[in-house]
Amino acid sequence: MGEINIKMLALELNLSAATVSRALRDSYEISSETKARVIEMAKKLNYEPNPFASSLRQQKSKTIAVIVPAIANNFFSLAINGIEEVARARDYHVLIYQTHENSEIERSFLMRLSSGRVDGILISLASEEVDKRQLKEVSEKLPVVFFDRVHDDIEGVKITTDDYTSAYNAVQHLIENGCKKIGYLMALNSLSTGEKRLQGYLDALKNNGFPYQPDLIITNSGTVEQNYSLVRNFIAEQKPDGILSSIEDLAMPCYYACKDLKLTIPDDLKLISFSNLAHAELLNPSLTTINQPAFEIGVEAAGILFKIFNNRRYAFNETITLKSNLIKRESSMRAE
């Protein structure tokens, strides 16, 4: 039957080529039933669409953009290194954009990028409100791959880690080492990544017969100073004996707050944090971390972007999940 194209699909479905094309681009003009029919047939006939054919015919920028919340973060800098390694092998340049967790800045980057400055985008979402419509518009113009900080409601290829299981196992480890009152320092709460970590925490407590205590969950509030006060007050008032932090920016304040409150980690408070903090081993005490395979995530995400460029693969909505690793250190140790 040879290479399947849109016309052949349309013929098979008894639809116009334009309708099939719009359905494949998930256009709002097409009903969801028709979309479902088109996608089913596309899969059946092993149709490999080439949504970027037109841009490929034009001159390529040989540049890809990486949009991350922060560069001063070992997870993101390792992921960027992974992306750069893949890009360099293909003689592509990587532009790095930093959103500072600000969705306004993110929107502005996306708007400018969609005008064709780059061939594709790798993005880890800002944790503020996500503009789903804009992301969709951009991803209709050029390939977008999401990594780590993703949103389930946005279609696209996503590379994540096992956030639920990682959080669950971390809490289980704290309970096994004697914790009775475990706090959760929440961030990324508007994102699926954050929801899954929270759910892992909640389920681990529940399955161990611990009651649900909303006062034990706090959410980050912005500046370094604000986060410090928040964490310090939380520890002083709630007196948790264990804490799981969903980001490093909330775990480091625990060290400073414990110093200030004359509490000892791990004797008075055990601490575990996401994710790849550099030199966690050299801290006093060394910090138990949930290490994400950051470099591999970058390699995987960039690899998929280049597959899309080369038209070898195009997934409407696929999620690839890599495994994180709980590295047990002094901060979560059981008292002798």
Next chain:
Amino acid sequence: MGEINIKMLALELNLSAATVSRALRDSYEISSETKARVIEMAKKLNYEPNPFASSLRQQKSKTIAVIVPAIANNFFSLAINGIEEVARARDYHVLIYQTHENSEIERSFLMRLSSGRVDGILISLASEEVDKRQLKEVSEKLPVVFFDRVHDDIEGVKITTDDYTSAYNAVQHLIENGCKKIGYLMALNSLSTGEKRLQGYLDALKNNGFPYQPDLIITNSGTVEQNYSLVRNFIAEQKPDGILSSIEDLAMPCYYACKDLKLTIPDDLKLISFSNLAHAELLNPSLTTINQPAFEIGVEAAGILFKIFNNRRYAFNETITLKSNLIKRESSMRAE
């Protein structure tokens, strides 16, 4: 006399406007005597050149590029934050390029940028061999401002810190706290930044009557693993009782090597490092650091770039030096 322009300068010098223009651009076609005459007259008449007038008349990209050796480094990420703050206030975007200390990658970025993708460049040089000719060519096409890692031989505006004095004072502090055999972990050695730090170390030793011992100076050698072996062997063989490290990537291996060699910081070995390591205070023991005013460097560098854009100021070869700060912590403490 009003606004001085090239024609007025030419008239005053009895030269053609083209010659004056070329001399101001430091063209190889013009003799150094003529250049000196032109520059002298330009200064005398308070001439403010506008070398980017033509590009300003064209559409601007409203984008600036920052080229740094590494983003996973608190100094550079703070400097980038400073740059972004200035750029954001002017509605400019900042593109971040990471050279990984590789001058080949640096060259390739510069080549691509010089074609007009951005309105200006802020660069902290890779520590490998610098391509001075290329940098000069680029800076003839669009404004370039250097920060932190600079090269005295390359003309341009430079924002640096007091590297000589900082290194000198750090060594003085080690000597005052009892060190007799102080090692120096060198990096950035092809750059003026590195030369000044080394000279500060050497002069402090000399002025305190310590002999020059070349075996106490080692130079970084690339990968994390190579640096670790290098530092471990150095400590094991030379048995220094004090170390000044010119970069964090050589200081962190000291912690691991001392653990491995069963040496205690600061009792067996006192340690000081450049520069703004995040959470130096939380390390075991906390690390004495020479903190550069990283954010301010970024603000200053970006501010000058925008002044150049606005034609309010243009320096042929100016260096602005900001002060660093020795933050004394446990790692360099005198034994009780």
